[in-house]
Amino acid sequence: xxxxxxxxxxxxxxxxxxxxxxxxxxxxxxxxxxxxxxxxxxxxxxxxxxxxxxxxxxxxxxxxxxxxxxxxxxxxxxxxxxxxxxxxxxxxxxxxxxxxxxxxxxxxxxxxx
Amino acid sequence: xxxxxxxxxxxxxxxxxxxxxxxxxxxxxxxxxxxxxxxxxxxxxxxxxxxxxxxxxxxxxxxxxxxxxxxxxxxxxxxxxxxxxxxxxxxxxxxxxxxxxxxxxxxxxxxx
Numbered sequence: 096x097x098x099x100x101x102x103x104x105x106x107x108x109x110x111x112x113x114x115x116x117x118x119x120x121x122x123x124x125x126x127x128x129x130x131x132x133x134x135x136x137x138x139x140x141x142x143x144x145x146x147x148x149x150x151x152x153x154x155x156x157x158x159x160x161x162x163x164x165x166x167x168x169x170x171x172x173x174x175x176x177x178x179x180x181x182x183x184x185x186x187x188x189x190x191x192x193x194x195x196x197x198x199x200x201x202x203x204x205x206x207x208x
Numbered sequence: 209x210x211x212x213x214x215x216x217x218x219x220x221x222x223x224x225x226x227x228x229x230x231x232x233x234x235x236x237x238x239x240x241x242x243x244x245x246x247x248x249x250x251x252x253x254x255x256x257x258x259x260x261x262x263x264x265x266x267x268x269x270x271x272x273x274x275x276x277x278x279x280x281x282x283x284x285x286x287x288x289x290x291x292x293x294x295x296x297x298x299x300x301x302x303x304x305x306x307x308x309x310x311x312x313x314x315x316x317x318x319x320x
Contacts, residue, residue: 137312138251138296138313140308151307154209187251194258196253197241198253199251199252201250202250
C-alpha cells in the first residue's frame with residue numbers, strides 16, 4: 096500500500112497570506128489527523144477528521160481549519176499567517192477505530208516570513 | 209487539558225550502553241503508544257500498551273505501562289547507532305475521545 100502523501104513538501108509564505116496543505120491517507124483509512132511540530136512545542140494536535148466530520152479539535156485559533164472529502168483526502172487551511180505558524184505540519188491517517196496506530200506522512204514544512 | 213511529559217529531553221550514550229525514557233501523564237490514560245522519529249523523518253509507530261502493568265518487548269526494546277496507567281517507559285538494551293532519533297509516547301485520555309496527546313519526546317544520540 097502507498098503511504099500517506101502530503102503536498103507540498105515545502106512552502107514559503109509571507110505574513111497575512113493564507114495557505115492550504117493537502118493530505119492523501121493510506122487507502123482504506125477513514126481517519127486523518129493533523130499535527131503541528133515545532134522544536135519548542137513538540138507535536139501539537141490540530142484536529143481529526145473521520146468520514147468527512149471533524150471528530151476532535153485541539154487548542155488552536157480559528158485561523159486553522161480543515162476538511163475531509165468523501166475519498167478521505169484532507170486539506171488544512173491556515174489564514175492570516177503569522178510568523179509563529181512556521182512549523183512542520185504532519186498529517187497522519189489511521190483506520191479510525193480505538194487503538195489504531197497513526198501512520199504519518201513526510202510533512203509540509205511551512206516557513207512564514 | 210491533558211499533558212504528557214517525557215524525561216529526559218536529551219540523552220547521549222555510547223554504543224552498547226542502555227537507554228531509558230520515561231513518560232508521565234497528568235491524567236489516566238486508556239492506552240499509550242510509542243513512536244520513533246529519525247532525524248529529518250516522520251514519527252513511526254512502534255507499539256501500543258493497553259493494560260495496567262503491561263510489559264511488551266521488541267528485540268532490544270522493552271515497553272512498560274504503569275499500574276495506575278499514568279506513566280510508561282521505554283528501555284533500550286545495548287544501544288546501536290540505528291537507535292538514534294526522538295522517541296515519543298502518545299496517550300489517549302481515559303475520559304473518552306480519540307485524540308492522541310504526544311509527549312514532549314526524548315532525543316537519543318548514540319556515539320561510537
